[in-house]
Amino acid sequence: MRSAALAAPPAGSAELVELGRWRTISSFPRRVGTFCLVELQKLSHDRSELVTRAIQPILWLVIYGETFNRLHAIPTGNVPYLTFLAPGIIAQSGLFVAIFYGIQIIWERDSGILTKLLVTPTPRSALICGKAFSAAIRAIAQVIVVLVLSVVLGVRFTDSPARILGAFAVVALGAAFFACLSITVAGVVLRRERLMGIGQMITMPLFFASSALYPVSVMPGWLKVLSKVNPLTYEVDALRGLLISSPAHLGLDFGVLCGTVVLGIAVSASLVNRLAR
Amino acid sequence: MSDAAVVGAGIAPGNGDLPPPAVVVRDLRHRFGSHVAVDGIDLTVKRGEVFGLLGPNGAGKTTTIRILNTLLPVQEGHVEVFGHDVSRSTMAVRRLLGYVPQQLSIEAALTGRENVSWFARLFDVPRRERRSRVDDALETMGLGDAADRIAGTYSGGMVRRLEPAQALVNRPRLLVLDEPTVGLDPIARDGVWQRVEQLRRSTGMTVIATTHYMEEADALCDRVALMHLGMLRAEGTPEQLEQEIGPDASLEDVFRHFTGGSLDDDTKGGLREVRSARRTARRLG
Numbered sequence: 001m002r003s004a005a006l007a008a009p010p011a012g013s014a015e016l017v018e019l020g021r022w023r024t025i026s027s028f029p030r031r032v033g034t035f036c037l038v039e040l041q042k043l044s045h046d047r048s049e050l051v052t053r054a055i056q057p058i059l060w061l062v063i064y065g066e067t068f069n070r071l072h073a074i075p076t077g078n079v080p081y082l083t084f085l086a087p088g089i090i091a092q093s094g095l096f097v098a099i100f101y102g103i104q105i106i107w108e109r110d111s112g113i114l115t116k117l118l119v120t121p122t123p124r125s126a127l128i129c130g131k132a133f134s135a136a137i138r139a140i141a142q143v144i145v146v147l148v149l150s151v152v153l154g155v156r157f158t159d160s161p162a163r164i165l166g167a168f169a170v171v172a173l174g175a176a177f178f179a180c181l182s183i184t185v186a187g188v189v190l191r192r193e194r195l196m197g198i199g200q201m202i203t204m205p206l207f208f209a210s211s212a213l214y215p216v217s218v219m220p221g222w223l224k225v226l227s228k229v230n231p232l233t234y235e236v237d238a239l240r241g242l243l244i245s246s247p248a249h250l251g252l253d254f255g256v257l258c259g260t261v262v263l264g265i266a267v268s269a270s271l272v273n274r275l276a277r
Numbered sequence: 278m279s280d281a282a283v284v285g286a287g288i289a290p291g292n293g294d295l296p297p298p299a300v301v302v303r304d305l306r307h308r309f310g311s312h313v314a315v316d317g318i319d320l321t322v323k324r325g326e327v328f329g330l331l332g333p334n335g336a337g338k339t340t341t342i343r344i345l346n347t348l349l350p351v352q353e354g355h356v357e358v359f360g361h362d363v364s365r366s367t368m369a370v371r372r373l374l375g376y377v378p379q380q381l382s383i384e385a386a387l388t389g390r391e392n393v394s395w396f397a398r399l400f401d402v403p404r405r406e407r408r409s410r411v412d413d414a415l416e417t418m419g420l421g422d423a424a425d426r427i428a429g430t431y432s433g434g435m436v437r438r439l440e441p442a443q444a445l446v447n448r449p450r451l452l453v454l455d456e457p458t459v460g461l462d463p464i465a466r467d468g469v470w471q472r473v474e475q476l477r478r479s480t481g482m483t484v485i486a487t488t489h490y491m492e493e494a495d496a497l498c499d500r501v502a503l504m505h506l507g508m509l510r511a512e513g514t515p516e517q518l519e520q521e522i523g524p525d526a527s528l529e530d531v532f533r534h535f536t537g538g539s540l541d542d543d544t545k546g547g548l549r550e551v552r553s554a555r556r557t558a559r560r561l562g
Contacts, residue, residue, distance in 0.1 A: 023401060027401055038395050111382050113382045115378050116396070119348060121372050
């Protein structure tokens with residue numbers, strides 16, 4: 001190690017502290033990028049999760065999708081049911097990746113990695129934002145697999161690269177929000193088993209109370225209300241709009257998704273100190 | 278900040294012109310609910326020294342360390358790191374620190390190099406220096422050859438060396454080691470300490486370490502402080518403390534003297550016990 005860097009006195013000068021403050025703010029996006037890079041590195045060393053997590057969407061598309069495609073029981077206009085379903089299953093894949101993401105932060109807490117991260121000059125909000133978008137990276141990797149599978153099954157998506165990129169952005173925002181939800185639960189329960197239980201408990205209701213499997217118009221009134229406060233509904237709506245050109249409210253969808261992500265980061269960042277103890 | 282600098286300088290008498298000490302702790306108290314973990318301690322760590330914080334489990338060592346590295350808030354008292362008040366200039370303090378926690382806390386799914394590079398990025402190591410600083414840190418801890426292996430395949434000793442490598446990539450002015458050699462065989466323990474010592478000599482960084490191993494503290498620390506039940510029972514060079522207890526006393530005897538013989542489970546039994554029994558026998562004639 002070179003000693004030059006240690007030569008300057010670390011004097012308690014106001015300018016140094018001021019400089020530090022500016023660096024803390026200006027380095028925020030870079031820190032988020034660092035967490036995403038680490039997630040990509042982990043993913044590149046072990047891709048088995050991409051395969052095992054692809055099984056469930058295959059079942060939904062092949063068994064459930066194909067069956068209901070024949071039944072014509074769900075009114076999807078002139079869109080084949082499988083095409084209608086695919087964006088829903090894409091959203092679901094992202095949700096399943098993200099909703100258990102809090103386990104990672106509990107694991108990092110138990111193993112001491114979290115305490116080391118918290119001693120670096122990384123603001124709590126940058127740490128959470130980094131974690132949320134790492135979940136997004138993993139979700140996008142998963143979604144690419146599902147996207148390809150759907151095409152193999154005969155689903156016709158848009159061929160506009162911009163719209164596909166837009167769909168990835170939607171998946172990323174959705175995953176970031178559900179990861180924050182998971183981290184918030186992690187910050188409250190602090191134990192892996194409890195988080196698993198709560199994750200299991202909330203995923204299916206989130207899924208069924210969204211427009212992933214059927215249009216909101218066929219839902220009973222109470223479920224319609226639930227679907228309106230469920231961010232997954234807005235994610236699915238945007239994905240249908242972008243991928244299969246269904247009528248969608250892209251402005252509202254992006255607005256809701258961005259808003260919930262900001263809220264999610266704020267709430268879960270406030271719980272980080274609880275995790276640090 | 279000028280206030281803090283004056284306070285820091287004031288601790289060591291007659292050196293008003295000198296920069297503040299590495300660490301100044303004054304009247305520090307910390308409670309977890311009704312349990313008092315740290316009960317009013319004062320200590321000063323000089324620049325460039327290796328300072329050992331010793332004590333049985335539950336003595337308050339880890340709590341003290343977690344307060345000075347900004348993980349826990351200062352509830353009562355005052356803590357400064359190189360003149361920075363830890364409760365006010367949190368980020369400034371973090372930039373000066375390298376921290377190795379008690380647990381083995383590396384990311385097993387990444388390679389050794391990725392583990393170190395992750396922290397280099399979080400410590401804002403400039404991009405053009407990153408590669409060489411990461412290599413330096415790995416090389417210093419003797420992990421150059423294993424750098425591109427997945428850390429999950431490392432031996433216990435290698436993991437224990439990867440931890441300081443992550444902390445050192447920041448070129449910290451203060452390296453905080455919480456039980457850095459727990460669970461290692463004596464050879465691996467020496468390996469970790471030798472490298473820390475080399476580094477301290479070449480960079481002049483300050484080291485604070487907690488340890489259960491009294492021989493380690495005896496051999497490696499310039500000064501030690503003994504904590505028991507949240508209070509500081511003794512402070513000085515190992516030689517000073519040993520002489521206070523009596524001729525032939527070891528640091529372990531000092532430890533027993535101040536903690537009422539409550540040595541930890543970790544250090545009970547085995548060779549250590551035999552050695553200490555032999556020493557007692559010798560003393561008694």
